[in-house]
Amino acid sequence: MTEKTPEKPARPALLDRLRRVPLWTVVPAAAVLGVAAGSVYGAVSTPExxxxxxxxxxxxxxxxxxxxxxxxxxxxxxxxxxxxxxxxxxxxxxxxxxxxxxxxxxxxxxxxxxxxxxxxxxxxxxxxxxxxxxxxxxxxxxxxxxxxxxxxxxxxRAVKPTAPTSPSTPLAALVGGCAGGLLGALALLVRPRRRGTPETYAPVPGPATAHAGGHTPQPETV
CATH class of the missing domain: 3.30.70.1130 (EIF_2_alpha)
Incomplete structure (x- = not known):
């Protein structure tokens, strides 16, 4: 009686879509997200x-x-x-x-x-x-x-400041973009590598397998 091979669970659709995303888009996308986050922080934070x-x-x-x-x-x-x-x-x-x-x-x-x-x-x-x-x-x-x-x-005595020392919105956006690009590059470096399919090679016929039955051919006599 032959045993049935257990079926592998289907991969989530989201995971398959992420695997199809080109790797070169990770760093630019992370930089854009960093710029957006930095801009929001610079806009809502109180100047000091x-x-x-x-x-x-x-x-x-x-x-x-x-x-x-x-x-x-x-x-x-x-x-x-x-x-x-x-x-x-x-x-x-x-x-x-x-x-x-x-x-x-x-x-x-x-x-x-x-x-x-x-x-x-x-x-x-x-x-x-x-x-x-x-x-x-x-x-x-x-x-x-x-x-x-x-x-x-x-x-x-202290002099009354005329400009805030906290980062402005453009500076916060620049810092966020640099940080996002760096994190995206690090994510590419530490990502798990895909395992390739092992290649199969046909065996090279040898003396033992050149003839059926494993008989070694005898030399002809003149």
Missing amino acids: YSATSYVLVVPTDASDPTAALGFATAYGRVASQVAVLGDAQVWAGVPVARLKEHVTTATSPDAPMISVTATDASPTTAVNMADGVARALVADGGHLQTDTNVKVLQFS
């Missing part, structure tokens, strides 16, 4: 403005520049702490949580200076937040000047 205020740490007669550089790094690290931002929120006019989320500080290994950068949808609020945190650092440094032997001064 950045303002930066600078604080300088100066050594007193009882200190040296090396100590000022170390305290500048320390003040840059504690700028986001609630103890410092407690006064900054009064001058900036925003809650502490908003300051901690939208204000960043940076220090330089070569100069005792701290940059305080604030980002907000309103350019005026961004300026107030940056100057508020810088002013809080100056006040905190004045309270500790007797112990640290360094002065904390506001080197420059």
Whole structure:
């Protein structure tokens, strides 16, 4: 009794259609989708403005520049702490949580200076937040000047930005197109390869199979 070979399930029609799509269209299609996504993001996202205020740490007669550089790094690290931002929120006019989320500080290994950068949808609020945190650092440094032997001064106030720092719609579309094209190319590289049908070859007749029955021909005698 012969066993029946199980029938293979039919492939989904969508899968068959995808297999028939030319491979060279994957990258352009992915780039077009990226441009569309970037354009939508640039159109619906709220523009953000950045303002930066600078604080300088100066050594007193009882200190040296090396100590000022170390305290500048320390003040840059504690700028986001609630103890410092407690006064900054009064001058900036925003809650502490908003300051901690939208204000960043940076220090330089070569100069005792701290940059305080604030980002907000309103350019005026961004300026107030940056100057508020810088002013809080100056006040905190004045309270500790007797112990640290360094002065904390506001080197420059923040300037009201005139243009948003967030990417514009054309730039977002360009970035989205590049990202989409890159993802499409990566998809082509990692796609599973199709297995080819193994080729069959006819056996070459040999001495053993040249004659039926497997008899080896005998040499003729003269």
